[in-house]
Amino acid sequence: MSEIISPENTELLTYIMGGAHKQSYVHSALNLQNEIEQKLESGELEKVDTGLVNHFAPKIYLREFSAKAGTLVVSKMHRTEHFIMFLTGSLSVMTENGIEYIKAPCIQRTMPGTKRIAYFHEDSTCMTIHPTENTDLQEIEKEIIVPSGEEEEYLISIGHSMQEFIE
Secondary structure: OOOOOOOOOHHHHHHHOOOHHHOOHHHHHHHHHHHHHHHHHHOOOOOOOOOOEEEEEOOEEEEEEEEOOOOEEEOOOEOOOEEEEEEEOEEEEEEOOEEEEEEOOEEEEEOOOOOOEEEEOOOEEEEEEEEOOOOOHHHHHHHHEOOOOOHHHHHHHOOOOHHHHOO
16 A cells, blocks of 8 residues: 555545454454465565564563554554553554544553554554563563464453454
8 A cells, every 4th residue: 555544534444454343343453463464474465674672671571663654553462451652653543442543642551452453644653561570572472462363262261252342
C-alpha cells in the first residue's frame, strides 16, 4: 500500500484490520496474524524492521520499537498488566471497543489477555514497560507473552472467552 490511510477512514481501517466488526477483535488479530505469517513465508510480504531496543533497570524491562507510516502490526498476547507509551507519531488500534485513534504523546495501560492490531499513520515510536526480575530476553518472553496457538486457552484461564470481545 503506497498511500497512508487517514484515521478518519474507519471503514477501510476496519477492513484491513481483518473485518473485526464481524467477529471478536481477538479472532481478527489471530486471523490477520496467520495471514501475514503465510505471506511472509511465501515472500509476498517482507518483514518490517522495528528497530527494537531493549532497556533494563532494577525490576523493570522496557521494549522500545518504531514503525514507519503505513505499517500494519499485530501484537503478541500479553500475560501481564503493563504500560505502553506512545512517544511519537499516530496510529489506529483495533481494541475490544472498536478502532481507537492514538496520537503521541500518550500513556495507556494494557491488561492481561490483550492482543492488538495497529496501523501507523505516521512514523512512530512506542515503548512497553514491564515489571520483571528477569534480564534474559527469552525468559522475559516466557513470562510476559502467551505463546502463539495458546491464546484461547490463556483467556479461559483468566476467566474470559474469545466471544466476550465481540462488539
